[in-house]
Amino acid sequence: MLRxxxxxxxxxxxAIAVLLALIATRFPAFVAPSNLAGVFNDxxxxxxxxxxxxxxxxxKCIDLSVAANLALTGMVVAMINVxxxxxxxVVILAVAIGLGTLLGMVNGILVWKLDxxxxxxxxxxMTIFRGIIFLLSEGSWVNSHExxxxxxxxxxxxxxxQPVLSWIAVLAVILFAVVMTRTSLGRAFYAVGGxxxxxxxxxxxxxxxxxxxxxxxxxxxxxxxxxxxxxYAVAYVDIASGFELDVVAACVIGGIxxxxxxxxxxxxxxxxxxxxVIKNALPVVNISPFWQLxxxxxxxxxxxxxxxxxxxxxxxxxxxxxxxxx
Amino acid sequence: MLMQTDTQKDTxxxxxxxxxxxxxxxxxxxALDGVTLRLYPGQVTALVGENGAGKxxxxxxxxxxxxxxxxxxxxxxxxxxxPTAQDAARAGITAIxxxxxxxxxxxxxxxxxxxxxxxxxxGLIDWATMNAKAxxxxxxxxxxxxxxxxxxxxxxxxxxxxxxxxxxxIDARVVIMDEPTAALSHKEIEELYELVExxxxxxxxxxxISHKFDEIFRIADRYTVFRDGQxxxxxxxxxxxxxxxxxxxxxxxxAQIFPTxxxxxxxxxxxxVGYEHPTEFADIxxxxxxxxxxxxxxxVGAGRSEFMQSLFGITKPSKGVVKIDGQVRVIRSPADAxxxxxxxxxxxxxxQGAITALPIFQNVTLPSLKxxxxxxxxxxxxxxxxxxxxxxxxxxxxxxxDTHVGNLSGGNQQKVVIAKWLATQPKVIILDxxxxxxxxxxxxxxxxxxxxxxxxxxxVIMVSSEIPEVLGMSDRVIVMREGRMVTEVSGDDLTPxxxxxxxxxx
Numbered sequence: 001m002l003r004x005x006x007x008x009x010x011x012x013x014x015a016i017a018v019l020l021a022l023i024a025t026r027f028p029a030f031v032a033p034s035n036l037a038g039v040f041n042d043x044x045x046x047x048x049x050x051x052x053x054x055x056x057x058x059x060k061c062i063d064l065s066v067a068a069n070l071a072l073t074g075m076v077v078a079m080i081n082v083x084x085x086x087x088x089x090v091v092i093l094a095v096a097i098g099l100g101t102l103l104g105m106v107n108g109i110l111v112w113k114l115d116x117x118x119x120x121x122x123x124x125x126m127t128i129f130r131g132i133i134f135l136l137s138e139g140s141w142v143n144s145h146e147x148x149x150x151x152x153x154x155x156x157x158x159x160x161x162q163p164v165l166s167w168i169a170v171l172a173v174i175l176f177a178v179v180m181t182r183t184s185l186g187r188a189f190y191a192v193g194g195x196x197x198x199x200x201x202x203x204x205x206x207x208x209x210x211x212x213x214x215x216x217x218x219x220x221x222x223x224x225x226x227x228x229x230x231x232y233a234v235a236y237v238d239i240a241s242g243f244e245l246d247v248v249a250a251c252v253i254g255g256i257x258x259x260x261x262x263x264x265x266x267x268x269x270x271x272x273x274x275x276x277v278i279k280n281a282l283p284v285v286n287i288s289p290f291w292q293l294x295x296x297x298x299x300x301x302x303x304x305x306x307x308x309x310x311x312x313x314x315x316x317x318x319x320x321x322x323x324x325x326x
Numbered sequence: 327m328l329m330q331t332d333t334q335k336d337t338x339x340x341x342x343x344x345x346x347x348x349x350x351x352x353x354x355x356x357a358l359d360g361v362t363l364r365l366y367p368g369q370v371t372a373l374v375g376e377n378g379a380g381k382x383x384x385x386x387x388x389x390x391x392x393x394x395x396x397x398x399x400x401x402x403x404x405x406x407x408x409p410t411a412q413d414a415a416r417a418g419i420t421a422i423x424x425x426x427x428x429x430x431x432x433x434x435x436x437x438x439x440x441x442x443x444x445x446x447x448x449g450l451i452d453w454a455t456m457n458a459k460a461x462x463x464x465x466x467x468x469x470x471x472x473x474x475x476x477x478x479x480x481x482x483x484x485x486x487x488x489x490x491x492x493x494x495x496i497d498a499r500v501v502i503m504d505e506p507t508a509a510l511s512h513k514e515i516e517e518l519y520e521l522v523e524x525x526x527x528x529x530x531x532x533x534x535i536s537h538k539f540d541e542i543f544r545i546a547d548r549y550t551v552f553r554d555g556q557x558x559x560x561x562x563x564x565x566x567x568x569x570x571x572x573x574x575x576x577x578x579x580x581a582q583i584f585p586t587x588x589x590x591x592x593x594x595x596x597x598x599v600g601y602e603h604p605t606e607f608a609d610i611x612x613x614x615x616x617x618x619x620x621x622x623x624x625x626v627g628a629g630r631s632e633f634m635q636s637l638f639g640i641t642k643p644s645k646g647v648v649k650i651d652g653q654v655r656v657i658r659s660p661a662d663a664x665x666x667x668x669x670x671x672x673x674x675x676x677x678q679g680a681i682t683a684l685p686i687f688q689n690v691t692l693p694s695l696k697x698x699x700x701x702x703x704x705x706x707x708x709x710x711x712x713x714x715x716x717x718x719x720x721x722x723x724x725x726x727x728d729t730h731v732g733n734l735s736g737g738n739q740q741k742v743v744i745a746k747w748l749a750t751q752p753k754v755i756i757l758d759x760x761x762x763x764x765x766x767x768x769x770x771x772x773x774x775x776x777x778x779x780x781x782x783x784x785x786v787i788m789v790s791s792e793i794p795e796v797l798g799m800s801d802r803v804i805v806m807r808e809g810r811m812v813t814e815v816s817g818d819d820l821t822p823x824x825x826x827x828x829x830x831x832x
Contacts, residue, residue: 184695184706194681202693203661261683
C-alpha cells in the first residue's frame with residue numbers, strides 16, 4: 001500500500017509534467033526554471049493551507065473557515081502594523097500564528113466538546129470571522145502605503161535566491177511530513193479517520209485528535225494570513241474569499257480521501273502545485289476564465305475517479321499463494 | 327356432527343407450515359442438520375435452543391431469505407419453495423424481528439403498508455384507504471395509534487405494535503416472533519401476551535422464539551428444541567418440565583475438545599468492587615488472578631459487554647472501585663485502561679478492531695508508540711521490531727508488515743488486533759465473544775491461544791454466550807442477568823444446567 005500511495009503520487013507528478021509539456025508547446029517561457037520558481041512562490045499559501053486541511057480531512061472533518069481565518073489574522077496584524085510600525089516582524093509572526101491557532105482551537109472545541117458536525121461549525125465560524133474583520137476595520141482597507149517597509153519586505157526577502165515565502169512552504173512540507181509519519185499524534189490522525197471505533201478502543205481520544213487537527217489547520221491559516229497581506233500589501237474584509245474551496249480541491253486532487261484516513265503531505269503538496277500550475281498557466285496561454293474554472297473542476301473529478309479506481313482494483317489477500325505476491 | 331369436528335380439531339390438527347428434514351450448510355458450518363418444525367393454526371409454538379442452535383437460520387429459511395440445501399417446506403401439506411422473501415409473504419408467513427426494521431421518518435400507515443400500499447386507479451398511493459385500513463388493523467390488535475403519526479414519535483412498545491400490524495397487513499397465517507420481549511418493559515410484555523392471545527384466537531400459527539422460560543411456559547402451547555443445528559424434540563408444553571427443556575437444550579453427544587489448561591494461578595491482579603451504572607448494570611464485584619480465565623455468561627443483552635466497556639473506560643460507572651495489583655486505580659478513558667494494563671478485544675472486530683487503511687505494523691504498534699519513540703519521534707526500526715515480534719508470535723502470514731490490514735483475510739485481521747494488544751504487555755485481557763461467527767477450526771485455534779495466554783500468566787476475562795466454550799475454557803464463571811451479577815460458579819458447580827438456570831432466572 002505504501003507502494004500504491006507512492007504510485008498515486010507518481011501519477012500526479014506525471015500529470016503535472018504532462019500539463020507543463022502541453023503548456024510549453026504554446027508558451028515555452030512558462031517552463032523556464034525561474035518562472036516555475038515563481039509559480040511555486042505563488043502557490044505557497046495554497047500549499048500551507050492544504051497541509052492543514054489535509055490533516056483535518058484525515059480525521060473525517062473539514063475546515064471551511066481557513067480562508068476567513070487567514071483574512072482575519074491578516075487584518076489584525078496589518079492593523080497592528082499601522083498602529084505600531086515599530087513592532088518587529090518576529091512578533092508579528094508570533095501574533096499571526098498565535099491568533100490563527102486560537103481561531104482553529106475554537107473550531108476544534110466546538111467539534112470536540114459539543115459534537116457539532118465540522119461542516120456546520122466551520123461554515124459558522126467562517127461567517128463569524130469575516131464579520132469580525134468588518135467590525136474591526138469598519139469595512140475600510142489597509143493599503144500598501146500604510147504598511148511599514150519591514151512588514152512588506154519579509155515574504156519577499158531572498159535566501160539562496162528564493163523568496164522567504166517559498167522557503168516557509170518548503171519547511172512546512174518537511175516539518176509536517178515528519179510529524180505525520182514519525183509522531184504518535186500523526187499516527188493518531190490516520191487512526192481516527194481510518195476507523196474511529198477502533199481508535200477509541202486503542203486508547204485514542206477521537207474528539208481530542210480532531211481538536212488538534214483543527215488547531216494545526218488554524219495555526220497554518222494564521223501564518224498564511226500575515227504572509228498573504230504582506231505579499232499583496234493589502235488587507236480588507238474579502239481577501240482570499242472562496243479560497244477554502246481551492247484548498248479542499250488541492251487536497252482532493254492530491255489523493256486525500258474525503259472519507260478520512262488516507263492521504264499524505266506529499267499528496268497535498270502535489271495537489272496544490274497542480275492547481276497552481278493551472279491557475280498560472282491558463283491566463284498566459286489565453287484561455288478564458290470560464291475555461292479555467294471548467295478545467296480546474298474537471299481536474300478534481302478526474303482525480304477523485306482515479307483515486308477511487310486505484311483503491312478498488314486490488315482484492316483481499318485470502319489465497320495462500322497471494323500472500324507473498326502482494 | 328358439530329361436536330365431532332370440534333374434537334377432531336383438538337386431537338389431530340394438521341400443521342399450516344411444516345419443515346421436514348431441512349438442512350442448511352454455510353462454508354465450514356452446518357447450521358441446520360435435518361430439522362423438523364411444525365406450526366399449527368391457533369397455537370403458539372416456542373422454539374428453544376442456545377445461541378448457535380440454528381434458530382435464526384430456520385427463521386430465515388421460513389421467510390425466504392435463505393434457501394435450504396435439502397429437505398421440504400410444506401404449507402397445508404403441499405411442498406413449496408420460497409425463492410424470495412416476497413414468495414414467503416405471499417404464502418402468509420411473516421416475521422417480527424428482534425430489532426424491528428421500520429422507518430422513523432415515515433408515518434405509521436406508511437410503515438405498515440410499505441411495499442404493498444393500496445393504489446388508486448391512476449397508480450398513485452390511495453392515502454384514504456391506506457389510513458383507514460391501518461386504523462382497522464391497529465384496532466384489531468388493540469392498539470390505539472393514529473396512523474398519521476410519524477414513527478419516531480412512538481415509544482418502543484408502540485413501534486413493536488406497528489411491526490406486528492405490518493406483519494398482519496399481508497394477511498399472515500404464520501407469525502414468527504423472534505425474541506419479541508427483549509426490549510420491552512414488564513407492562514408492555516403483558517400487553518404483548520394479550521396480543522398473542524388475540525392472534526391465537528384468530529387462528530394464526532405463531533412461532534415464538536425466546537430465551538426466557540417463564541414466558542415460554544406462560545404463553546406457548548407447544549415447544550420445539552434445537553441443539554447445534556439439530557432437532558432434539560418437540561411436544562406439548564403441558565407435558566414438559568423446565569428441567570427437561572434445559573436438559574434437551576444443553577445435553578451434548580459430541581463434546582467439543584478444549585485445550586488442557588496448565589496455568590499456574592498466581593497473584594491477584596484485578597479486583598472490582600461494587601461497579602454500577604445508572605441504567606446498564608449494578609452490583610458487580612469480583613477478583614481475578616494471574617493465569618486465570620474468568621468466564622462471563624449470560625443471555626444476549628444481560629449487560630456483560632456494557633460492563634466491560636465501563637471497566638475499559640469507554641462509559642463512566644456511577645459507582646465502584648477498581649484495584650490493580652492491590653492499588654486503587656481510576657480509569658476515565660481507554661487510554662487510562664491501557665496504561666493500567668487492561669485491554670479489551672471487542673466483539674465487533676470490523677468496526678472496533680483494526681484500522682484497515684493502515685499497514686500491519688502501524689496497527690500493531692498504535693497503542694505502544696510511547697515505547698518505540700524517543701524525544702517524541704517514532705523510531706521506525708524499533709517500531710518494526712516490535713511489530714515483527716508480536717506478529718511472529720501469532721504466526722501471522724503476510725508478505726510484509728507494510729501490507730494494509732484491509733487486504734488481509736478476516737482471521738489474519740483478528741491476529742493483527744490481538745498482536746496489537748499483546749504488544750502493550752497487558753495484565754488483564756478482556757475477550758468479548760472471541761469465537762463468534764468463526765468456523766470450528768478457527769475456534770479451536772482461538773481456544774488454544776487463550777489457554778496459552780493464561781499459561782503465560784495473563785489474567786483473561788472471556789465474555790461468551792456459548793455454554794460449551796464457557797465451560798471448556800473458564801476456571802470460574804460469573805453469570806449475569808438483566809444487568810446484575812447473579813452468581814459466581816466454580817468447580818463442580820460448573821454445569822450447563824446451573825448456567826442456564828441462573829442466566830434465565832429459573
